[in-house]
Structures are given as structure tokens and as C-alpha cells.
Amino acid sequence: MVVDCDTGVDDALALLFAVRHPGIDLRAVTCVAGNTDVDGVVRNTLTVLERAGAPDVPVARGAERPLIEAPRSARHVHGHDGMGDLGLPAPRRAPADVDAVTLLRREILASPRPVTLVPTAPLTNIALLLRTHPEVTRNLERIVFMGGAAGAGNATPVAEFNVWHDPEAAAVLLTAGVPITMYGLDVFTRVVVPAADVRRLRASAEPGARLAGDLLAHRPATPGGRPDDPAEEAGGLGDAGALCAVVDPEGLTTHRLPVEVSLAPGPTRGQTVVDRRPRVGESELHGDTREQPLVDVGLDVDVERYVRLYLAAVEGPGRGAG
Numbered sequence: 001m002v003v004d005c006d007t008g009v010d011d012a013l014a015l016l017f018a019v020r021h022p023g024i025d026l027r028a029v030t031c032v033a034g035n036t037d038v039d040g041v042v043r044n045t046l047t048v049l050e051r052a053g054a055p056d057v058p059v060a061r062g063a064e065r066p067l068i069e070a071p072r073s074a075r076h077v078h079g080h081d082g083m084g085d086l087g088l089p090a091p092r093r094a095p096a097d098v099d100a101v102t103l104l105r106r107e108i109l110a111s112p113r114p115v116t117l118v119p120t121a122p123l124t125n126i127a128l129l130l131r132t133h134p135e136v137t138r139n140l141e142r143i144v145f146m147g148g149a150a151g152a153g154n155a156t157p158v159a160e161f162n163v164w165h166d167p168e169a170a171a172v173l174l175t176a177g178v179p180i181t182m183y184g185l186d187v188f189t190r191v192v193v194p195a196a197d198v199r200r201l202r203a204s205a206e207p208g209a210r211l212a213g214d215l216l217a218h219r220p221a222t223p224g225g226r227p228d229d230p231a232e233e234a235g236g237l238g239d240a241g242a243l244c245a246v247v248d249p250e251g252l253t254t255h256r257l258p259v260e261v262s263l264a265p266g267p268t269r270g271q272t273v274v275d276r277r278p279r280v281g282e283s284e285l286h287g288d289t290r291e292q293p294l295v296d297v298g299l300d301v302d303v304e305r306y307v308r309l310y311l312a313a314v315e316g317p318g319r320g321a322g
Contacts, residue, residue, distance in 0.1 A: 002026075002107055004100070008035035013238065017313050021243075028107040038062065038063065043091060058103060104125065114139050115141060122161075126145075126173050143179070152185065174260070175293060182295050192235065256294050257295060
């Protein structure tokens with residue numbers, strides 16, 4: 001697995017899972033601007049990997065802004081530092097001496113087995129990789145990305161943040177020519193760790209498990225909830241659910257559907273238009289046809305199954321790295 005992220009709170013939860021699950025060989029992590037600026041993302045990523053017990057996983061700095069738009073952070077959700085303002089120490093090591101696209105190409109092509117690429121962030125790095133080094137697709141098994149929505153959005157009424165942040169990059173991703181799974185808001189918001197489990201993690205003497213608890217405590221389980229509300233003790237897994245879907249795809253109900261990204265200016269920009277119609281409509285009957293990539297869109301999720309999977313990995317012995 002290779003993870004491309006904008007660490008953030010739930011990206012950090014995803015990294016903890018990637019390091020701790022024994023079935024994942026985490027080959028590299030690349031960073032892109034999104035939840036916070038790209039230098040903050042690099043710092044947060046290195047800190048989480050050290051706390052998780054995997055300080056040697058290579059980390060590279062990527063795009064500091066979208067392909068066209070200006071960068072627009074989500075600090076109001078993730079805190080000023082992008083990590084819930086937990087006051088974590090600065091990392092002890094520096095990132096790799098290559099850029100994110102170079103590291104992605106190197107690790108994907110060097111892997112002895114096909115790689116699953118998991119972007120949990122705006123897709124700028126991935127678009128640059130696919131356009132610059134299309135040969136990587138020969139060693140990609142699948143791309144599982146956290147982004148998009150078949151229903152309501154969060155950045156706008158119809159657009160999810162990662163796709164809205166760089167719609168052109170998301171459109172490039174959909175043309176990758178490899179199997180793609182969309183782990184969007186339709187399932188993203190549903191996987192919630194109960195309050196009792198969050199409290200247990202926060203009381204752990206093990207640094208990685210305790211960090212997971214602190215991060216979950218910063219993620220209100222209900223939309224609009226406040227992390228400082230004592231009633232909001234449960235925490236959403238967010239991006240980490242996409243990694244659970246890689247390890248245990250049977251827990252995610254998907255439908256293979258045509259998907260395209262709205263690129264036009266206006267209220268629908270960044271929307272992932274998911275065609276769920278059982279038959280063609282009048283538009284197609286009147287000649288308005290176009291090629292739309294087929295994507296495995298997550299529409300339902302076994303919540304308890306993924307919560308158990310996540311907790312078993314994060315609370316179990318860390319597999320480390322090497």
C-alpha cells in the first residue's frame with residue numbers, strides 16, 4: 001500500500017491503522033496541501049509515523065496548491081496545526097529528499113507485488129503522477145480514494161471537500177485505467193467508534209493507541225457536533241474507513257456506476273455526479289451521450305465490522321516498519 005494524505009485528524013487515524021495492521025505493507029506516504037498547508041501535513045505525517053512505531057516509512061512533500069484553484073484549508077475542522085491542536089512534539093527526522101511524485105513512481109514500480117494506492121486527500125499529487133508517469137498503472141492493483149459523494153456534500157451542498165479542493169485532479173484520477181473504489185461521504189460519516197472505546201484508547205499507556213483515542217475525541221460523531229462538547233465522546237473514523245475497506249472489502253457494499261466530476265464554475269463545481277439510474281433517460285435518448293468511467297461506489301458499510309477491525313489493529317502490537 002501507498003497512502004497519499006493531507007494529515008489531518010482522520011488521515012492520522014488512517015496512518016495508525018496502516019502501520020499497525022499486519023496485512024498492510026506500507027511502502028510510502030506522500031503529502032499534499034488540503035486540511036492544512038503542505039509543510040504542516042509533512043510535519044504531522046512524520047509525527048504520527050513516529051508515534052505509531054514506523055519512523056522509517058519514507059515520506060515526501062508534494063503539491064502545495066491545487067492544479068488551478070488557490071489552496072483552501074480545513075483548519076476549522078482539524079485545528080490550527082491540522083492535528084486537533086494536541087500539542088504533539090515535532091518529528092525527529094526529515095522527509096525524503098525527493099518530491100512526492102518521484103517517490104510515488106519509485107515505490108509503485110519497485111514493489112514486488114501490485115500496489116493499492118489510497119489517497120485520503122485532494123488528488124493533486126495523484127493527477128500529476130498519472131499525467132507525468134502513466135507507466136505506474138501497470139503495477140497498480142487498485143486505487144481506493146476517500147472522496148466524493150453520491151448524495152450530499154460537505155464543502156458545498158453537493159461537493160465533498162477532497163474533490164472540491166481540486167476537481168480537475170479528481171477528473172484525472174477517474175481516467176487512470178485501473179479499478180477504482182470511491183469511499184465517499186455516503187459511508188465516511190457512518191463509521192463511528194463508541195465513546196467507551198474512545199475513552200479506553202485515551203487511557204492507554206501505549207503512545208499509538210493513546211494518540212488514536214485523542215484524535216477520535218476531536219472528531220464529533222454527528223455532523224455539526226463540537227469536539228469540546230462532553231456529550232460528544234464517540235468519534236468518527238473518517239478517512240481510516242477507506243483503509244478498512246482495502247483490508248476487508250466485504251464490509252463495504254459497492255455498486256459499479258458511472259461517475260464524473262463537475263468542473264464548471266458555479267454551485268455544482270466539485271460534485272461527483274454518480275449515475276444511479278436503472279435505465280437511460282431522455283438526455284441520452286436525444287443523443288447526449290459521453291464516456292463516463294465506471295467506479296465501485298461505496299453506498300453502504302458494516303459499521304460494527306470496521307470498528308472492530310480498526311480497534312483490533314490499533315490496540316494490537318505494532319508491526320513497525322523496515
